[in-house]
Amino acid sequence: MSVLMQEMSERALRLGVPFSVQLDLTYRCNEQCVHCYLDHDDHGEMTTAEIKHLLKEMAEAGVFILTLSGGEIFMRKDFFEILEYARALTFCIKLKTNAVLIREAQAARLRDLGVESIQISIYSHRPEVHDAITKVPGSLRRSINAIRFLRAQGLKVVVGNVLMTQNMQDYHGVRALAEEIDARYTLDPTITPKMDGDRSILDLNAGESDLRRLFRDEAFVGNADEFCAPPPAPDENSMASLPCSAGHTACYVSPYGEFYPCVQFPLSCGNVRQQPFIDIWRNSEQLKEVRAIRLRDLSSCSQCAHGSTCTRCPGLAFMEGNMRGPSTADCEKSFARTGIPSANLLAKKEKASPPRLVQIQIVPAITGIRLSGMGSSASAVGA
Amino acid sequence: MTKKLYVARSPRIAARMLGEEMLVMSGQGSTLFTLNPTATILWQAADGATPLDEIVERRICSEFEVKPEDAIRDAEALAEDLAKHGILLISEEPIARPDAPVQESR
Numbered sequence: 225m226s227v228l229m230q231e232m233s234e235r236a237l238r239l240g241v242p243f244s245v246q247l248d249l250t251y252r253c254n255e256q257c258v259h260c261y262l263d264h265d266d267h268g269e270m271t272t273a274e275i276k277h278l279l280k281e282m283a284e285a286g287v288f289i290l291t292l293s294g295g296e297i298f299m300r301k302d303f304f305e306i307l308e309y310a311r312a313l314t315f316c317i318k319l320k321t322n323a324v325l326i327r328e329a330q331a332a333r334l335r336d337l338g339v340e341s342i343q344i345s346i347y348s349h350r351p352e353v354h355d356a357i358t359k360v361p362g363s364l365r366r367s368i369n370a371i372r373f374l375r376a377q378g379l380k381v382v383v384g385n386v387l388m389t390q391n392m393q394d395y396h397g398v399r400a401l402a403e404e405i406d407a408r409y410t411l412d413p414t415i416t417p418k419m420d421g422d423r424s425i426l427d428l429n430a431g432e433s434d435l436r437r438l439f440r441d442e443a444f445v446g447n448a449d450e451f452c453a454p455p456p457a458p459d460e461n462s463m464a465s466l467p468c469s470a471g472h473t474a475c476y477v478s479p480y481g482e483f484y485p486c487v488q489f490p491l492s493c494g495n496v497r498q499q500p501f502i503d504i505w506r507n508s509e510q511l512k513e514v515r516a517i518r519l520r521d522l523s524s525c526s527q528c529a530h531g532s533t534c535t536r537c538p539g540l541a542f543m544e545g546n547m548r549g550p551s552t553a554d555c556e557k558s559f560a561r562t563g564i565p566s567a568n569l570l571a572k573k574e575k576a577s578p579p580r581l582v583q584i585q586i587v588p589a590i591t592g593i594r595l596s597g598m599g600s601s602a603s604a605v606g607a
Numbered sequence: 608m609t610k611k612l613y614v615a616r617s618p619r620i621a622a623r624m625l626g627e628e629m630l631v632m633s634g635q636g637s638t639l640f641t642l643n644p645t646a647t648i649l650w651q652a653a654d655g656a657t658p659l660d661e662i663v664e665r666r667i668c669s670e671f672e673v674k675p676e677d678a679i680r681d682a683e684a685l686a687e688d689l690a691k692h693g694i695l696l697i698s699e700e701p702i703a704r705p706d707a708p709v710q711e712s713r
Contacts, residue, residue, distance in 0.1 A: 228639045232630055239626055288623040288630060316621030316632050338619040338634045380637060 232288075236473045241286040242505050243473040246487050249275070249306065250295040250479050255322050255358040257345075259388050259428050261418045262295060269479040272302045274497065276309050278477065281501040283313040293320035293487075295479070304333060311337045318343065320384070323370035324363055331370070335377035342374055343382040343410075347390075349397035357390055371405050381407040387438075388415050388428040396443070413438060414553055417543050419490050429553065435560035452561050458531035463520040467538045471514035475505065485514050489539030491547070514538070517548060524550045528567035530558040614662070614686050614695050615655030615702040622650075633693045640692065645671065646685055653695055655702030659686060 225233070236243035250269055251262045270278070282290065290310060297303055298321060310317055319334075323344045326334075334342065344367055348354040354364035374381050383402040385395055395411055402409040413430050417423045430438070438444065445451040466472055471485035471493075481497040483504045484490055493511050494504035505511065517538070520526050523546070525536055535558075540551035550568035559565050565573070616622075619634030629642040629650060642650055645667060652662045663682045668675050689695035696702055 226639060228641070232625060232639070232641075235625055241625060243625075283623075286623060286625065288621065288625070311618075314620070314622040338621070340621065340632065340634075340637055 233469070233473055236286070236288075239286075240506070241473065242282070242475055242501075243287065244289040244291070244469070245282055245287045245474065246291040246293055246476045247275075247278070247282075248293050248295060248477070248479050248487070249297050249300050249303065252299045253294060253296040253322075254299060254324060255296065255360050255363060257358050258390070259357070259386065259415045259425050261416050261425070263418075263420065264295065267480060269300075270481055270497070272305060274481070275306050278481075278496050278501060279306075279310050279313055279315075281496070283315065285502045285505060288316055289318065290315040291318045291320060296325070297321050298325040298330070304337075307334075307337055307339070311339075316340050320345075322358070322363065322367055323374075324360070324366040326370035326373060328373050328376075331373035331377045331379065334374065335379055339379065341380040341382055343384045344371060344407075346383045346385060346398055346401065348394040349401040350394060353391050353394060357388075368401070368405065371407055375406050381405075383407045383409050385409065385411045386415070387411060387413040387430055389430060389434075390428070392430045392434045392438075395438070399444075411444065413557070414537075416488055416540060416553075421543065423543075426553075432556065432560050435557060439557075439561045452563075454562055454564055455530050455533040455558075457529070458519065458526075462532035463518065463526065465519050467517060467519065467522075467536060470538060471511045475511075477501075483508070485511065486539050488537060489514075489542055489547075491539075491542055514547065522548050522550070524566075524568045524571065529564055530555075530562070530566050534558050534566070610699050611658040611660070612683065612686070613655055613657075613698050613701050614649070614653040614659050615698075616650060616653050617693055617696055620694050631694055638692065640694065646689070649682060649685060650689065650695065655696070655698075659683065 233243055250266070251264055252266055253260070253262070253264050256264075292307070292310070297319060300306070307317065317339045319339055319342045321342060321344060323342070346354065346364070346367060347357045348364070351364045355361050371381050371383070383398065385398045387395060399409045413435060415425055415429045417426060439452055440448045442448050470489050474486065476484045476487040476489070477496055478484070481495045483493045483496055483501075485493065491510050491514070493508035496504065519531055525531055525534065528534070528550075534554055536554045537551045538547055540553055541547055541549045544550070544552060550566065552568060552572075555566035555568045559569055617634070621632040623630050627644065629647040631640045631642060631650070632638070633640065648666050648670070649662060652666050659682055660679055663678045664675060667673065667678050667682065671678070686695055686697055690697045
């Protein structure tokens with residue numbers, strides 16, 4: 225983030241402005257990725273008119289950065305109508321797509337409409353790996369072709385490389401591919417639970433040894449010793465810091481109008497079909513609760529050595545059952561990075577360790593009685 | 608100034624008022640700018656149909672204590688600068704359709 229953008233975000237925070245919003249236009253998708261957290265059925269998406277009304281409300285509320293995502297945004301037949309309307313309202317538009325439906329004509333139209341950037345998911349440089357994750361044969365080839373069309377129009381393209389067990393060995397290849405096709409590259413080693421709470425896909429998360437190798441890879445992290453250094457002890461400033469921008473300057477709206485602090489934070493704050501966007505932003509009790517939380521209020525994290533440097537996601541913590549609790553996925557990353565277990569991991573280890581066996585010596589006076597058992601006291605035995 | 612100048616907001620920018628300032632992102636390289644109140648007035652009034660000198664007379668001279676000739680000179684310089692960054696379009700003819708091909712900087 226540029227210095228000026230950081231300054232504007234801070235000003236938005238002071239003014240209480242929703243500076244950045246992600247709007248998912250649909251959960252329908254033409255890929256069936258193994259790690260996807262969404263239900264792809266259409267349960268009643270907002271209509272074109274509803275979305276236009278929402279966009280107008282968002283512009284009036286001061287939203288500047290609008291990320292249009294899904295599902296697959298090009299599954300909506302009215303996608304360009306929505307985009308054109310949004311650009312007329314002078315949003316800074318970022319798109320997230322798998323791009324398999326983008327050809328030369330679509331790329332040219334995106335250029336004409338002044339889209340700021342397009343993030344495209346690429347899982348591997350090897351078709352057999354990428355296509356196995358998307359479950360669509362030929363999807364890698366089509367996504368790469370789309371990137372070339374977009375770059376030919378001068379558009380900014382970001383290759384988004386989500387890492388999981390299936391493609392953990394391929395991130396060097398994906399970055400090289402991004403360089404070859406003149407796209408930027410970003411990497412995310414986090415698989416999140418499904419929005420309905422199903423946690424089964426978390427098994428796809430990279431293991432500790434893979435994360436450790438990634439975090440020591442100087443081609444990605446720079447100086448590995450600095451990146452993996454033990455964290456400084458949290459000070460007063462970090463104790464008073466905000467967990468992240470969710471609910472403070474950013475929020476998320478689903479295709480059904482549900483308003484959440486973030487796409488990864490499924491705490492319903494209202495529905496834009498029933499209430500004006502700005503009313504939810506200003507008055508939602510749930511958002512007020514999210515905004516009140518500081519590091520010092522977090523049950524485990526406020527006591528943790530990683531408090532000042534952890535990438536704790538409050539949404540993942542919420543999905544674990546407590547928005548003031550730890551996000552174990554981030555604890556695991558902090559541990560893989562530094563080798564220092566978080567307070568949460570230590571507590572889990574303590575809880576999971578087998579109870580201490582009490583070993584009781586046979587006392588001569590009561591020979592013949594053999595005792596073994598669990599508990600902390602056996603002093604009464606044989607008394 | 609011998610010829611009228613017309614200015615229009617570029618259709619390729621993103622913009623929003625944030626507090627007292629206009630935040631503008633140019634389509635050229637995603638560069639971010641903030642416009643001060645005077646530049647914001649000029650940018651907001653840049654409809655492609657109203658000549659720059661009229662914008663200055665109606666919107667700037669009426670609000671700020673400034674000589675019209677100084678204001679027009681400053682406004683031209685500002686318009687040139689905004690045009691160089693792709694924020695504003697400048698033409699010697701009215702700009703009926705902001706997306707029509709026009710001179711982006713002189």
